[in-house]
Amino acid sequence: MDMRLMACTVLAAVGLLAVAGAAAIRQNAIPSALAWGLLLAGALNVLVGLLQYYKLADALVPWITSPTFGRPWGTLRQPNQFATSISLALIGVLWLYVTWDSRRMRISLIAAAVLLIAATAASGSRTGVLQLALIAVTAGGVAWKERRAPTPARRLPPPLALLAMLPLYFALNWLLPHLSATGSGGKAVASAGALVQRLQPTALGNESRLTLWHNVLSLIAERPFTGWGWGELSYAHFMAVYPGPRFPVLLDNAHNLPLHLAVELGIPAAVLICGGFLWLVITARPWRERDPNWLMAWGLLAVILVHSLLEYPLWYGPFQLVFGLCLGMLWPARASSDRASPSVKKAWLPDGRKLSALASIALLSFVVYAAWDYTRISQIYLPRDERLPPWQDDTLAKVRDSWLFARQVDFAELTLTPVTHENAARMHALAERTLHFSPEPRVIVKLIESAELSGREDEARLIAERFRAAFPRDYARWLRQGLGPGEAAPAP
Numbered sequence: 204m205d206m207r208l209m210a211c212t213v214l215a216a217v218g219l220l221a222v223a224g225a226a227a228i229r230q231n232a233i234p235s236a237l238a239w240g241l242l243l244a245g246a247l248n249v250l251v252g253l254l255q256y257y258k259l260a261d262a263l264v265p266w267i268t269s270p271t272f273g274r275p276w277g278t279l280r281q282p283n284q285f286a287t288s289i290s291l292a293l294i295g296v297l298w299l300y301v302t303w304d305s306r307r308m309r310i311s312l313i314a315a316a317v318l319l320i321a322a323t324a325a326s327g328s329r330t331g332v333l334q335l336a337l338i339a340v341t342a343g344g345v346a347w348k349e350r351r352a353p354t355p356a357r358r359l360p361p362p363l364a365l366l367a368m369l370p371l372y373f374a375l376n377w378l379l380p381h382l383s384a385t386g387s388g389g390k391a392v393a394s395a396g397a398l399v400q401r402l403q404p405t406a407l408g409n410e411s412r413l414t415l416w417h418n419v420l421s422l423i424a425e426r427p428f429t430g431w432g433w434g435e436l437s438y439a440h441f442m443a444v445y446p447g448p449r450f451p452v453l454l455d456n457a458h459n460l461p462l463h464l465a466v467e468l469g470i471p472a473a474v475l476i477c478g479g480f481l482w483l484v485i486t487a488r489p490w491r492e493r494d495p496n497w498l499m500a501w502g503l504l505a506v507i508l509v510h511s512l513l514e515y516p517l518w519y520g521p522f523q524l525v526f527g528l529c530l531g532m533l534w535p536a537r538a539s540s541d542r543a544s545p546s547v548k549k550a551w552l553p554d555g556r557k558l559s560a561l562a563s564i565a566l567l568s569f570v571v572y573a574a575w576d577y578t579r580i581s582q583i584y585l586p587r588d589e590r591l592p593p594w595q596d597d598t599l600a601k602v603r604d605s606w607l608f609a610r611q612v613d614f615a616e617l618t619l620t621p622v623t624h625e626n627a628a629r630m631h632a633l634a635e636r637t638l639h640f641s642p643e644p645r646v647i648v649k650l651i652e653s654a655e656l657s658g659r660e661d662e663a664r665l666i667a668e669r670f671r672a673a674f675p676r677d678y679a680r681w682l683r684q685g686l687g688p689g690e691a692a693p694a695p
Contacts, residue, residue: 234496235302237528238295241503242315244521245292248277248285249322256325257383274327279521283514286323286331290506291525293319293338298499301358313360320368324376330513332372334506339368341505345498358495412458412513415450418443419457423466430469434639439466441642441673449672453643456518460511487533500529573607580608583615610640618645627656644670644677 251267252275254260260269270276277285293316300312323331343366346359359365422431422439431439440454457463464473489501507522516522579602582594594601599616603609617637622630631653637646647670654663671678 233528233532234298234499237503237525238298238499241292241295241525242299245289245295245319245322246315248279248288248292249318251275252277252285252322252325256379275322275325277322279519282326283328283330283510284516284519284522286326286328287334287506287510287516288521289319289323289326290331290334290338291503293335294499294502294506297338297342297359297502298495300360301495316368317371320372321375321379324372325379330510333513334509335372336369337505337509338502339366341502410451414448415454415458416462417447418445418450418454419459419462419466421445423462423470426469427465428469428471430465430467430472433467436463436467437642438639441638441647442669444672451673453641456515458514460508460515460517463515483534497533500532504529504533576605576607580605580611580615583612583619610637613637614641614646617649622649622652622656624656627653631657631659642673644674644681647674648681 251260251263254263255269255275255277258269260267263269267278268280270282274282275285276282277288279285279288296312296316296319300309303309303312320335323335342359343362346362346365349358350362418440419436422436422443425443436457437453437455440450457466461473461477464476468476489497492498492501503525507516507526510516510522517526578591579594582590582598583602587595590598599612599619602612605612613633614637617630617633620626620630630649634646634650634653638650647666651663651666651670654660654666667678670681
């Protein structure tokens with residue numbers, strides 16, 4: 204998907220979700236549904252994640268992928284996203300604990316919290332540790348204020364019990380490997396010692412976030428005011444020459460939202476966006492909040508924003524869903540319900556059910572269209588006999604009109620079409636365009652070949668040099684194949 208189109212789509216989706224949240228909160232429907240939904244999603248991830256951790260998830264393939272390197276990722280294919288989903292579920296558990304008076308229910312919720320913390324420990328995610336610390340300290344502070352208020356309330360567990368989630372995490376981190384029948388389940392990555400090692404800045408060498416951020420800061424310094432353009436980070440990283448270590452893989456996100464905005468849109472735009480959001484938070488004064496619904500919304504936003512400082516959860520649907528609903532819960536619904544007069548509410552806020560219905564219909568329509576368009580585009584990458592009948596022949600020609608996945612169509616055409624003297628000019632233009640979308644070895648090689656056959660030897664040498672710096676192993680393999688610079692395939 205074109206990154207600019209993707210950005211507009213994401214903003215529209217989050218906006219519609221915010222409208223749905225703003226409408227539903229007035230019916231007191233969304234907090235309970237959100238909390239239970241997060242808990243159920245978290246429970247599913249706990250089950251799948253622990254099966255993956257103990258290497259018992261093979262029976263779930265192909266419905267659920269199973270990691271080969273020991274760290275579970277549940278249903279989300281990435282350990283940090285897995286940990287964030289668990290943290291969101293933990294906040295849902297706290298809201299349910301506050302709103303349910305049943306002793307049996309509260310005991311069940313405490314057991315659920317222990318399992319969620321165990322799943323976080325199994326993930327070995329540093330992001331998960333930070334999120335758990337945030338939840339424990341913040342919830343402990345709220346519980347402490349509850350007990351010191353002029354009219355004490357005891358809705359949350361005691362502050363010390365909430366702070367105990369952190370030592371419980373480290374205890375489970377040590378215990379989980381020893382529960383394996385062989386004594387080795389997940390041990391290499393989830394032991395306390397391994398976690399401490401992963402917390403070291405140099406644990407991953409040039410693949411560490413510090414190297415990544417150094418590279419991004421260098422790119423920002425080159426274009427501090429205008430940025431490189433939305434969706435252009437991967438291209439900028441490929442073309443850049445760094446004075447120090449280079450992040451060795453395809454870099455399409457800064458793994459830090461403010462830095463990502465700065466490198467692609469420029470520092471002024473990043474300051475405006477991040478500063479504006481910070482101003483809204485400060486004026487809302489969440490630290491003074493007492494209502495469980497608003498506290499849950501602020502907590503969910505905080506978890507996602509912590510992750511956004513280390514990766515890019517807002518690029519993925521599950522977190523966009525939660526983020527948009529929370530924005531709707533906090534604004535404008537709260538402001539309207541707290542400050543507006545009945546006449547203003549009636550004039551400016553339509554019936555909540557209608558708003559929710561309209562927003563839901565819009566989202567569902569988009570999802571249906573995206574699924575249909577994705578189904579069409581996916582046929583390109585299948586053998587002819589496995590394609591659906593309408594797209595078995597002339598597949599590329601039939602899907603060129605894709606609105607959401609035009610870049611994927613270009614990528615498929617480029618990588619599936621041999622470069623010749625006759626099509627060199629067209630393939631060169633296609634390769635240049637695709638390089639901005641995905642500067643990976645297959646695209647780079649096609650650009651070099653088409654440049655050479657088009658008489659652009661200087662460009663071919665420049666791209667080859669960038670290829671060598673960005674992907675040294677792939678470059679060496681390419682040279683061994685005898686197709687290095689100046690050795691493009693001859694015309695038939």
